[in-house]
Amino acid sequence: MIEPGSRLDRVKVTLNGVLHDDIVPKRPFPLSIPEFIIFIQSQPSDQEKGSEVQGKAGEEPQNQEICMLKDYRELDEKSCLNLEHVLEKIYFIPRVLRVVRLETSGDEFEWEVLTDRGSRIFHTRSRRQVINMGTRIVVIDTNDNIYNIDAIEKLDGRSRMLLETVA
Amino acid sequence: MSLLEEKMDKELLEEAEKIIKPLLRDDEELLYQAFCDLTEDGSYGHRWLFITKQRVIVITPEKGSKVEVDVHEIKGAAVNDYTGNGTLDLITTSGTKELIRFSRSCTDQFRKAMQVINELTSDRVLFDKDAVRMPIADERRRTTTLMWLLGYLKPHMPLALLGMILSLAVTGLGLIPPYLMRTLVDEVITKRDFNLLPILTLTLVSIYAANTLISVGQSYTLSYLAQKIVFNIRKQVYEHLQRLSMGFYDRISSGRVLSRVTDDVGRVNWFLVWGIPNLIINSLQIIGIGMILFTLNFGLATFALLPVPMIVIGIPLFRKKARRVYHKLWRRWADMSSLLVDTIPGAIVVKAHTQEKSEVRRLTERMTMVVKSNLETTRLNLSFFPMLGFTASVGAAVIWYVGSGQVLNGALTLGTLWMFVSYMWMFYGPIQSLTTLVQPLQEALTSGERVLEIVELRPDIKDADNAVSFDFNGDIEFKDVSFGYQPYIPVVKNITLSIKAGETIGVVGPSGGGKTTLTKLLLRFYDPSEGSVSIDGVDIRDIKVECLRKQIGIVQQDPFLFYGSIAFNIMYGKNDSAPEEIIAAAKAANAHDFIMSSYAGYDSHVGERGSRISGGERQRIAIARAILTDPKILVMDEATSSVDTLTERQIQKALDNLVVGRTTIIIAHRLSTLQKADRIIVVDKGKIIEVGSHKELMQTGGLYNQLYNAQFVEAQEAAAPLVR
Numbered sequence: 001m002i003e004p005g006s007r008l009d010r011v012k013v014t015l016n017g018v019l020h021d022d023i024v025p026k027r028p029f030p031l032s033i034p035e036f037i038i039f040i041q042s043q044p045s046d047q048e049k050g051s052e053v054q055g056k057a058g059e060e061p062q063n064q065e066i067c068m069l070k071d072y073r074e075l076d077e078k079s080c081l082n083l084e085h086v087l088e089k090i091y092f093i094p095r096v097l098r099v100v101r102l103e104t105s106g107d108e109f110e111w112e113v114l115t116d117r118g119s120r121i122f123h124t125r126s127r128r129q130v131i132n133m134g135t136r137i138v139v140i141d142t143n144d145n146i147y148n149i150d151a152i153e154k155l156d157g158r159s160r161m162l163l164e165t166v167a
Numbered sequence: 168m169s170l171l172e173e174k175m176d177k178e179l180l181e182e183a184e185k186i187i188k189p190l191l192r193d194d195e196e197l198l199y200q201a202f203c204d205l206t207e208d209g210s211y212g213h214r215w216l217f218i219t220k221q222r223v224i225v226i227t228p229e230k231g232s233k234v235e236v237d238v239h240e241i242k243g244a245a246v247n248d249y250t251g252n253g254t255l256d257l258i259t260t261s262g263t264k265e266l267i268r269f270s271r272s273c274t275d276q277f278r279k280a281m282q283v284i285n286e287l288t289s290d291r292v293l294f295d296k297d298a299v300r301m302p303i304a305d306e307r308r309r310t311t312t313l314m315w316l317l318g319y320l321k322p323h324m325p326l327a328l329l330g331m332i333l334s335l336a337v338t339g340l341g342l343i344p345p346y347l348m349r350t351l352v353d354e355v356i357t358k359r360d361f362n363l364l365p366i367l368t369l370t371l372v373s374i375y376a377a378n379t380l381i382s383v384g385q386s387y388t389l390s391y392l393a394q395k396i397v398f399n400i401r402k403q404v405y406e407h408l409q410r411l412s413m414g415f416y417d418r419i420s421s422g423r424v425l426s427r428v429t430d431d432v433g434r435v436n437w438f439l440v441w442g443i444p445n446l447i448i449n450s451l452q453i454i455g456i457g458m459i460l461f462t463l464n465f466g467l468a469t470f471a472l473l474p475v476p477m478i479v480i481g482i483p484l485f486r487k488k489a490r491r492v493y494h495k496l497w498r499r500w501a502d503m504s505s506l507l508v509d510t511i512p513g514a515i516v517v518k519a520h521t522q523e524k525s526e527v528r529r530l531t532e533r534m535t536m537v538v539k540s541n542l543e544t545t546r547l548n549l550s551f552f553p554m555l556g557f558t559a560s561v562g563a564a565v566i567w568y569v570g571s572g573q574v575l576n577g578a579l580t581l582g583t584l585w586m587f588v589s590y591m592w593m594f595y596g597p598i599q600s601l602t603t604l605v606q607p608l609q610e611a612l613t614s615g616e617r618v619l620e621i622v623e624l625r626p627d628i629k630d631a632d633n634a635v636s637f638d639f640n641g642d643i644e645f646k647d648v649s650f651g652y653q654p655y656i657p658v659v660k661n662i663t664l665s666i667k668a669g670e671t672i673g674v675v676g677p678s679g680g681g682k683t684t685l686t687k688l689l690l691r692f693y694d695p696s697e698g699s700v701s702i703d704g705v706d707i708r709d710i711k712v713e714c715l716r717k718q719i720g721i722v723q724q725d726p727f728l729f730y731g732s733i734a735f736n737i738m739y740g741k742n743d744s745a746p747e748e749i750i751a752a753a754k755a756a757n758a759h760d761f762i763m764s765s766y767a768g769y770d771s772h773v774g775e776r777g778s779r780i781s782g783g784e785r786q787r788i789a790i791a792r793a794i795l796t797d798p799k800i801l802v803m804d805e806a807t808s809s810v811d812t813l814t815e816r817q818i819q820k821a822l823d824n825l826v827v828g829r830t831t832i833i834i835a836h837r838l839s840t841l842q843k844a845d846r847i848i849v850v851d852k853g854k855i856i857e858v859g860s861h862k863e864l865m866q867t868g869g870l871y872n873q874l875y876n877a878q879f880v881e882a883q884e885a886a887a888p889l890v891r
Contacts, residue, residue: 031770
């Protein structure tokens with residue numbers, strides 16, 4: 001079972017009857033398999049720890065993983081909603097509803113899109129930042145922001161035509 | 168080997184047989200023969216070397232003279248490599264003497280001869296005496312480019328026939344309007360019969376409309392056909408490239424290979440889309456219109472044939488020259504592409520060494536050569552085509568002159584003359600087209616030859632007919648293995664080494680000693696020239712290549728990552744991996760944490776050749792890739808030499824996970840990384856000179872001891888200022 005945690009980006013996970021607090025849900029494959037979740041016991045930040053630095057010099061901090069979930073959608077409805085609420089905080093990947101404009105400027109493409117979070121203008125540098133995943137297209141802009149274009153066939157004709165020039 | 172070389176090979180063998188047969192004694196067997204092209208004083212000339220069990224004979228065919236040395240007097244042989252030539256020396260009981268001199272074209276033969284003599288004099292019979300022919304690295308089938316390209320039409324014959332029928336229809340319809348024009352001039356205008364005018368006009372419009380529709384159908388059909396064919400060619404070429412062995416990739420730069428797959432196949436595409444259809448249509452038009460012209464007026468038609476002799480004689484001459492010139496152009500173009508493929512990905516090296524200006528100079532030189540070649544082809548074309556066009560124009564002028572005379576004296580109607588001239592230009596049109604087609608056809612055939620060259624190469628490394636697949640235990644044996652990247656210049660010599668399953672072996676030694684070559688032999692990127700490599704008692708030449716390589720994991724010093732996500736690169740050797748398997752492999756490689764901290768986790772793109780991540784991260788992804796395939800045998804070729812010590816520690820932890828339960832071969836310059844090896848092999852100049860544990864080798868005081876102490880002293884000297 002998954003419940004909201006003490007922070008907006010944390011959850012509580014009850015696993016085999018044991019409650020784990022302060023858990024960060026992470027998507028190892030946020031673009032290709034968004035339903036696959038790893039639950040990680042969060043480490044206190046350096047501020048929270050004070051001046052002490054954990055771990056040996058040169059080693060990356062070891063996160064303690066509680067469990068992995070292949071498909072979180074198989075959880076009960078309430079757990080799903082709690083989890084999605086937190087995932088939305090951690091993974092900001094707007095859904096593109098319409099491609100308004102797509103122009104070339106030098107070696108960059110300038111995009112103007114309407115997303116489920118509002119309008120947005122961004123730039124991509126090469127066709128390789130537009131990743132065609134079959135039924136979905138993922139666009140990564142020059143600042144590594146990610147935009148999801150799923151259900152391409154549901155887009156309007158002009159949006160599809162513009163996308164065809166780059167994908 | 169080209170056809171010419173194969174023909175020479177046969178002629179030489181026949182010549183050799185004629186020379187040696189009378190000289191052989193009854194009990195004497197010819198073991199080896201070699202042909203050289205230099206005389207003792209350095210002039211070009213013929214010499215033959217024959218080796219039997221009893222004698223070594225050198226014969227000068229022109230003079231019929233011979234030099235003979237009894238095998239019992241010979242202690243050995245040696246080849247001396249000089250610039251542009253070499254010599255084969257005999258080491259005899261009375262000293263060393265130069266036996267024969269040869270240009271570098273014959274080096275391989277005489278290296279083999281040296282081997283034969285050395286084996287004779289040491290009683291080791293390892294050479295293949297049946298292999299008296301000159302060695303051919305890659306077999307090639309004989310075929311012509313055109314026949315090969317046309318072979319692709321076979322599976323699409325119905326579509327090709329449809330295209331042909333539509334082309335014939337277009338040609339036929341195109342011949343009707345001049346006839347209608349004759350009727351318009353002679354009947355309507357001259358005889359003022361305006362009743363025919365609407366019918367004529369309507370018929371003309373209908374023919375043009377039909378022609379347009381059929382042309383559209385024809386163009387689409389032929390384009391569709393060509394795209395299908397080009398798809399098949401590209402796919403075949405790429406599939407074939409994947410089958411070719413590492414020897415091919417060592418010989419030909421990736422730029423040249425890319426040029427053949429992209430540019431050359433593109434030109435073949437043109438040939439199939441435009442070249443062949445235009446060739447067919449123009450040829451049909453020439454035949455059809457030619458028949459009409461001669462039927463209309465035999466006398467006038469002969470004037471129309473004025474440019475034909477020039478075409479018939481000129482085109483073959485042009486083709487011969489064009490072939491040479493276009494081949495040169497494509498070679499120069501490939502040189503330029505090759506440079507770009509090297510320097511653009513290597514921009515960091517260029518900039519680090521401030522060689523930007525030098526690289527611009529290098530590219531300018533190559534571009535200049537391309538420009539020169541292009542101008543040469545332009546000059547060649549200008550030497551032929553304008554003259555052809557002028558001849559056609561003169562022919563037309565003559566026809567107007569003679570025809571007008573015939574109209575004026577009533578032998579010919581104006582309408583007929585008009586029709587004749589229309590057909591005449593229709594006749595010249597295809598002739599001009601055909602001649603302008605020659606150049607791009609030539610380009611396309613040249614490109615086709617270059618593509619075919621690759622397709623016809625047979626891989627050096629392929630599965631034996633009875634090759635087996637099985638799960639390895641991990642026992643490895645090198646038995647008397649010798650190998651050289653160039654024939655008879657061995658890089659490893661008589662290596663004998665047994666490794667038990669699960670053992671960790673360290674391999675050390677000076678650079679160029681042959682360490683990496685051993686791993687390449689194990690992976691069967693090359694076959695040894697002598698000896699064998701076995702796994703679990705089975706010669707790897709009898710194991711299916713796929714089975715062999717799937718069970719050997721390799722982590723290289725500079726791991727290659729493909730453009731794609733981290734997940735794509737980790738699961739490269741095992742495409743059907745589940746997400747949790749990928750994660751498990753990354754964890755074992757100590758890579759999971761840095762991957763999860765990247766902007767899109769395992770879906771993050773690594774950039775071109777992994778440029779978006781650090782060297783240590785690339786290395787750990789490569790280790791994860793090796794772990795995921797769960798190989799029984801693991802080869803680590805200086806896997807930590809290009810990273811700092813702290814990163815090396817992280818990688819070492821990953822490697823510690825990786826080696827458990829696997830037979831592991833670790834090649835390392837940093838001897839500190841071999842502390843946990845069960846045994847250490849020291850390789851120098853292609854031979855194993857020491858074997859033992861770290862402790863044993865330190866006690867021996869040999870090369871390992873020296874290398875270790877040198878590194879230890881370096882480390883101490885580096886640390887000394889801190890100790891004070």
